[in-house]
Amino acid sequence: xxxxxxxxxNLTVEIPTRRGVxxxxxxxxxxxxxxxxxxxVGESGAGKSMTGNAVIGLLERPARITGGEVRLKGARIxxxxxxxxxxxxxxxxxxxxxxxxxxxxxxxxxGEQLSETIRLHLRVSEAEALRRAVAALDxxxxxxxxxxxxxxxxxxxxxxxxxxxxxxxxxxxxxxxxADEPTTALDVSxxxxxxxxxxxxxxERGLAVILVTHDMGVIAEAVxxxxxxxxxxxxxIGPVRAVIQNAAHPYTAGLMASTPLASVGRxxxxxxxxxxxxxxxxxxGCAFHPRCERADAQCRQDPAPTVTGCGGxxxxxxxxxxxxxxxxx
Amino acid sequence: MSALISVKNLTRVFDVSxxxxxxxxxxxxxxxxxxxSDVSFEVPEKSVYALxxxxxxxxxxxxxxxxxxxxxxxxxxxxxxxxxxxxxDTGAVARxxxxxxxxxxxxxxxxxxRWRVRSIIExxxxxxxxxxxGLAERLLEQVGLAAIDADKYPHxxxxxxxxxxCIARALASEPRIIVCDEPTSALDVSxxxxxxxxxxxxxEEFGLTYLFISHDLTVVQHMAxxxxxxxxxxxxxxxxxxxxxxxxRHPYTQMLFAAAPRMDGFGREIEPPKGEIPDxxxxxxGCAFHPRCPIAVERxxxxxxEMRKLGGARVACHLAE
Numbered sequence: 001x002x003x004x005x006x007x008x009x010n011l012t013v014e015i016p017t018r019r020g021v022x023x024x025x026x027x028x029x030x031x032x033x034x035x036x037x038x039x040x041v042g043e044s045g046a047g048k049s050m051t052g053n054a055v056i057g058l059l060e061r062p063a064r065i066t067g068g069e070v071r072l073k074g075a076r077i078x079x080x081x082x083x084x085x086x087x088x089x090x091x092x093x094x095x096x097x098x099x100x101x102x103x104x105x106x107x108x109x110x111g112e113q114l115s116e117t118i119r120l121h122l123r124v125s126e127a128e129a130l131r132r133a134v135a136a137l138d139x140x141x142x143x144x145x146x147x148x149x150x151x152x153x154x155x156x157x158x159x160x161x162x163x164x165x166x167x168x169x170x171x172x173x174x175x176x177x178x179a180d181e182p183t184t185a186l187d188v189s190x191x192x193x194x195x196x197x198x199x200x201x202x203x204e205r206g207l208a209v210i211l212v213t214h215d216m217g218v219i220a221e222a223v224x225x226x227x228x229x230x231x232x233x234x235x236x237i238g239p240v241r242a243v244i245q246n247a248a249h250p251y252t253a254g255l256m257a258s259t260p261l262a263s264v265g266r267x268x269x270x271x272x273x274x275x276x277x278x279x280x281x282x283x284x285g286c287a288f289h290p291r292c293e294r295a296d297a298q299c300r301q302d303p304a305p306t307v308t309g310c311g312g313x314x315x316x317x318x319x320x321x322x323x324x325x326x327x328x329x
Numbered sequence: 330m331s332a333l334i335s336v337k338n339l340t341r342v343f344d345v346s347x348x349x350x351x352x353x354x355x356x357x358x359x360x361x362x363x364x365x366s367d368v369s370f371e372v373p374e375k376s377v378y379a380l381x382x383x384x385x386x387x388x389x390x391x392x393x394x395x396x397x398x399x400x401x402x403x404x405x406x407x408x409x410x411x412x413x414x415x416x417x418d419t420g421a422v423a424r425x426x427x428x429x430x431x432x433x434x435x436x437x438x439x440x441x442x443r444w445r446v447r448s449i450i451e452x453x454x455x456x457x458x459x460x461x462x463g464l465a466e467r468l469l470e471q472v473g474l475a476a477i478d479a480d481k482y483p484h485x486x487x488x489x490x491x492x493x494x495c496i497a498r499a500l501a502s503e504p505r506i507i508v509c510d511e512p513t514s515a516l517d518v519s520x521x522x523x524x525x526x527x528x529x530x531x532x533e534e535f536g537l538t539y540l541f542i543s544h545d546l547t548v549v550q551h552m553a554x555x556x557x558x559x560x561x562x563x564x565x566x567x568x569x570x571x572x573x574x575x576x577x578r579h580p581y582t583q584m585l586f587a588a589a590p591r592m593d594g595f596g597r598e599i600e601p602p603k604g605e606i607p608d609x610x611x612x613x614x615g616c617a618f619h620p621r622c623p624i625a626v627e628r629x630x631x632x633x634x635e636m637r638k639l640g641g642a643r644v645a646c647h648l649a650e
Contacts, residue, residue: 043517044488157605187383188544192588192601214517217547217590221597241595258522259592260551268529269522269551275487276517 003074004031005176005208006055010068011078013047013054022279024050024063026232032176037202037209039223039240041216041255043276047232048212052178054078055210056093057085073175091121094169098181100161104153110137110164111149114171121172136167140197159190163197170201177202180212195222216259220244225312228252231276231287238312248307248314248321251288286317294318332371333538334378334395334506338404341365341390345610362610364390366562367404369636372538372555374505379541379549381585382559385606388542391559392510395540396431408506427457430499434511436491440483446494447479453502468497472527489520496527500535508540513548525551546589550574558582561609561617568642578639578649581618616646624648 013025024047032038040048053059055070057077070078077088089095097103105113114133118124124132130149137145140163153161162182169177179198183191199222202209211223219226220240227237228249236249247253257270274291277283286304289295296318304315346352346359365387372378380388393399395406397413405412411425430453433439440449450468451461466476472493483491492512499507512528513521525548531537543549549556550570557567558579566579577583584602591597604621607613613620619629626648634645 043519159605187606188546188585189383189588189602190605191590192599195590196599196601215590216518216592217594220592221590221594244592244595255518256592258519260522260525260547268526271522271526272519273523275489275520 002033004033005036005073006032006210007071007074008051008055008068009071011051011054011065011070012067013050013059013063014066015063017280019280023282024232024279025054027068028229028232028234029068030227030234030237032208032210034175034208035202035206036225037199037211037223039219039226040210040212040229041214041219041226042229043214045276045279046229048214048229049180050232051229052180052210052212056089056095056178057082058089087121090117090174091172092174092176094172094174094177096162096165096169096177096179096182098184100158100165100185101153103165104161104168106153109150109152110156110167114149114164114168117168118171132171133167136171137164139170139201140164140167141193142167158186159193162186162190162194166194166197166201170205170207173205174207176208176210178210178212181214182211183218184213184215191218198222216244216256228255231282232279233287234315235288236312236314236316238310238314242310242312246310246321248309248312248319249288249316250292250294250318250320252314253320254291286315294320331373333374333409334372334540335407336368336370336391336395336404337407339365339368339391339394339401339406340403341387341394341399342402360610363612364562364609365394365401368559368562368564369404370557370564370567372540374538375532375536376554377532377539377541377552379543379553379556380559381543381546381549381556383544383585383606385561385609386559387562388544388559389510390562392431392508392540392542395506396429396508397426398431427502428505430502430504430507432492432495432499432507432509432512435515436488436495437515439495440491442483444482445479446481446483449483449494450479450498450501453498457502459502464501465497468500469494471500471531472497473523487520488516489523492516492520492524493527496524496531500531503535504537506538506540508542510542511544512541514543514545521548528552546586558585561606561612563617563645564636564643565618565645566642567636567644568640572641578642578644579618579646580622580624580649584621 009029011025011028015022028051042048054065065078069076111133114136115129118129118132134145134149142148142163183194223240226240226243228235230251236243236252243252244256254272260269272291283290285301286299289299299317304317306313306315307319341364343362343364345362347357382388394401400414408425411421416422447465450465454461465479469476469478474493513524541552553570555569556573557564560581566582577586588602615631616629616634619625628647634647636643636645
């Protein structure tokens with residue numbers, strides 16, 4: 001087996017506060033292979049973005065990584081000095097954020113921003129950088145790229161701006177791209193364009209992508225595997241079809257059932273009672289047990305064990321689908 | 330069935346010109362943005378009418394005109410036969426106004442952080458001089474919160490709980506109509522399900538009429554009886570829920586449905602829709618959708634299509650059948 005592009009093992013992020021230490025990311029482990037898209041879903045505050053930021057070393061103080069490791073093509077990157085991490089960021093790991101307006105500099109033309117990034121990471125002449133900038137804009141489907149290179153971000157529409165951000169993330173030819181809610185600020189028709197674009201680029205370049213989103217529909221259509229995050233922990237990870245249609249973790253199943261769907265029609269939606277616990281008031285045992293109908297004494301006491309099956313794994317005492325025989329695996 | 334809300338040729342134009350000095354120096358003409366253009370629809374009592382559309386389609390502007398937060402530029406909103414903006418019978422207008430309440434999108438922005446929940450919920454009643462004894466407690470329990478929550482402040486609640494408080498406030502004056510502007514867009518899916526279920530329950534319990542505004546097709550499909558699809562300030566299609574989702578007639582509706590991500594669309598390869606929503610200050614001539622429309626013909630460029638009846642639906646398209 002080849003080394004995965006990104007390998008995260010037992011990643012833990014802690015925030016010290018006056019009222020104790022919070023753990024927004026708690027023992028997260030996953031791998032991503034080249035050409036693979038991993039979706040990360042969860043509700044707000046579940047730790048999806050925090051995980052992405054920890055991987056690229058962009059945690060804001062006082063949050064910091066206190067355990068586990070992050071390996072990029074086998075080499076550890078979670079303990080690198082700031083300067084070295086800066087060189088990896090943008091060069092080997094590209095980033096796409098939710099709001100395309102705030103991730104571009106309003107005072108520089110898109111051409112300047114692109115060629116600056118290219119020259120920062122690749123040894124090329126200014127003219128070559130500009131040529132590559134035009135090619136990058138062309139690749140993400142901006143019409144008349146040559147003419148638009150001198151335009152400022154405000155002159156682009158929301159969807160076009162997000163294309164510029166994608167061009168910016170890809171112009172230094174990274175191996176991994178972390179896209180944090182890349183389509184949340186966009187309309188449905190534009191969202192479909194951006195999702196199609198990301199998938200095409202991923203396929204053509206063999207990119208590994210982490211797609212963070214809360215939209216189950218986007219997940220179903222755009223990713224190969226999906227990780228479901230709850231209260232900073234990985235509830236379930238597996239091939240997207242298995243997770244959506246055959247969830248092992250009761251939280252995943254509840255999440256799917258509470259999404260209004262065509263087939264459900266006018267019936268009542270299934271709802272998960274309550275809300276996700278706050279990080280400073282996490283229950284003992286499995287963090288989901290107060291909302292879980294399958295919970296028993298064991299769930300209230302001990303952290304959930306990892307069970308495997310259906311090509312994935314889930315952290316649950318009483319998984320819905322994985323058979324007991326597979327527990328040993 | 331008589332209509333409770335009847336929206337007639339509603340139009341709203343915003344003046345988005347630069348200040349006059351800039352206009353003089355830069356020789357710019359005045360700029361007008363037509364947010365809502367000639368929209369007509371009727372909402373029967375005790376039904377749910379949903380307006381869907383992408384950003385800039387004018388759905389929130391219509392909602393604001395129905396509750397009276399904005400005046401129409403032309404056309405009218407009639408509730409119970411009373412023209413809200415133009416009627417001279419102030420007594421009748423005040424009576425009808427009290428029948429309308431609104432729930433907003435962002436429950437973090439729509440509750441006064443310095444007020445206790447009790448004052449927030451009681452305000453719509455107390456300004457009309459009504460009796461508020463025990464009102465907040467009763468309503469809080471009705472929306473699934475506890476009576477003791479009345480003495481807390483909004484910051485002590487999560488997003489879903491805040492939206493419940495907004496719903497309690499909307500119910501306080503015993504309205505007949507609630508305009509819901511993206512009531513669950515700021516909420517997570519599991520909480521969204523709770524709020525949608527609550528809204529369905531309350532509708533049956535109080536016999537409410539909802540004007541439901543959303544961009545989320547799955548939510549609309551779940552909640553609405555009749556759906557109006559807006560594009561660039563114009564109503565392009567209106568149909569009962571079943572009919573709209575089984576046989577969308579307008580090319581824009583068809584495009585919207587095809588583009589919406591689906592939970593069973595694993596690895597679905599679709600041709601994404603072309604182009605983006607045009608600039609509403611300079612909308613395209615004729616049918617506003619023609620530059621993106623796959624079946625547009627010359628007539629679509631010249632002539633704005635009128636709403637016409639097709640089966641149980643109304644469609645504004647020259648070619649739809």
